[in-house]
Amino acid sequence: MFFKRNLSTFAFISLLFLAVFALSGCGSPKSSPETPDNGVHPSGETELTGSITVVGSTSVQPVSDLLAEAFMDEHPGTNIYVQGGGSSAGIRAADDGAAEIGASSRDLKDDEKHLKQYIIAKDGIAVVVHPSSNVSDLTIEQIRDIYAGNITNWSEAGGSNELIIVVTREEGSGTRSAFEEIVMGKDAITGKAIVQNSTGAVVTTVAGDKNAIGYISLASLKENVKALKVEGVEVTRDNIAAGSYKVARPFIYVTKGEPAGLAKSFLDFVLSPDAQGIIEQAGLVSVN
Known part of the structure; x- marks a missing residue:
């Protein structure tokens, strides 16, 4: 009887030891390189958050x-x-x-x-018109006179006998500020201009009116409007980098x-x- 009791006790202790050993192996696995737990990439760089x-x-x-x-x-x-x-x-x-x-x-x-x-x-500021416009080149002086309200008909700038619809950006626009500084100088933009509060709105307005003129970022130039040459120079990255296209910022x-x-x-x-x-x-x- 004594032998059986000791044998049972020994078996119980052995089973308990094995259970503890097994649990210790499942405790806290090492972090894999794919899932670091310290906010550091395998390369050693701290991960940005x-x-x-x-x-x-x-x-x-x-x-x-x-x-x-x-x-x-x-x-x-x-x-x-x-x-x-x-x-x-x-x-x-x-x-x-x-x-x-x-x-x-x-x-x-x-x-x-x-x-x-x-x-x-x-960036270059592209002066844009409707794709159907027969005007392709304006001087800075002509653009200034159009925006100041001194030229009001396209026929005065080499185009058709149609009233010019002037489209501008709102006060506080960086594009407008740059345009005023480079093109307008001391002259104010006419109060008759249509004022739009985003580049996209200018593009939409000019694309929808064959007599409109506007100005936008070169990066926002789309096929639904036509960019004019200014002083005979196209608005391109190369011309901006070279300094030959003057309406840039x-x-x-x-x-x-x-x-x-x-x-x-x-x-x-x-x-x-x-x-x-x-x-x-x-x-x-x-x-x-």
């Missing part, structure tokens, strides 16, 4: 969307939110802290130069002070050769 917002120019917005998409593809733990609103709105958002990065399609004004700026690309990102964290990583990416290639594919001129 978090979100930032880029707000501003509707001309810069399409390329910002492309850059944000490419960055998020490389860093799946991040979110880059891109919004329009105009250059002035973007600059204010960065200055007020409402956005990490502001986007502008004009140079900074004196009271905005306390912000840190990064020129990410160069920078695309700028701005931050309040030195950027840090995800904002800095995104800006570093935007200025990298890969991202500048994306910018060129979008029809803009690289800064590299």
